Amino acid sequence: MPEKFETIKHAEKPEWWKWEGTWVSKFGCHPDIVDAQIESNRKLYAEQGYEILDSNIEKGSMFARVKLLLRPKRVQIEKGEPKLREGTDLECIYQNNLEITSVLATVNFKLILEFDNREYRLLDMKRFLKRDRGVLKEILDIDLFRTARVDGIARTVVFENGVDFDHDVLFAESVNIDHVLGNEGEVKHEKF
Template structure:
């Protein structure tokens, strides 16, 4: 791909992309399936209590880059955010019942992952991807690696090139930081 992209669908309401409580979901796909991918994400987000407000699509040689403006669905009172189906929301959780809530990318191609059970784990991404090619290998470029962020819907890590990982794989492939620092057996003071 030459790296040149042409806008094929501009944003409809540029001011909307600055609303509080929204975020941008990005993905890339083949040009022929852009609309199907957007519709699939629309259904997935709706099941989880979110809606797509706007989209921005760029066309490359073979692939498209898509940005979706997403926010929680609001019913009735616009000031109050409510889930779609009562209090139920679907979330991607590991079998061990945790999801990733924060990520910090180190220059050594390691990620510090915070899980919602307040456990911190260290993941060696170079070791995890040592034999990979293509889009996964792109993560081993330091600039791409440093784009690691948490996808709030999926509860996992995603990179700017839209590669994400199953949180269960990240959990199993990482090691508890307390194990590394030797703090596993330390007793905490009662006041802490």
């Protein structure tokens, strides 16, 4: 007979759980140490550049199930500065300070990025560059695109024509590969 769970803490802001850029971390533990485990996870995720937005806790007879809603840390920018995405009201940018350790450029204009927190992310460059002109548009040439490499100093992606990207933007615009592959333990949200 499956164990029954009673919700002991509902999500405070259910609408937040649908934001783009958020993901859900799940774990189980003994009910007596839920708070300590959440605090331990909070410190671990803070070191990796994430913040916990909300939690949902269910208690069973033997253990508790915990879901934590996470997103990359953000910092405010001054009014009048460019926003992260053209045409949005978003007034903050991602700042993770995560560096790229490796990159693989695929034949369908996607980058597989490995960050120094051991997270692999997928970025569709066609979607990312569809409105750009000049040297950025040159990257949509497959031969130039396949020249993507990690710059040894800036620790971000650079192409043969000299174009490079801020690693925080690459992180923010990409999705975790675990989400793409459907691995359990993490759920990425696509709409903001």
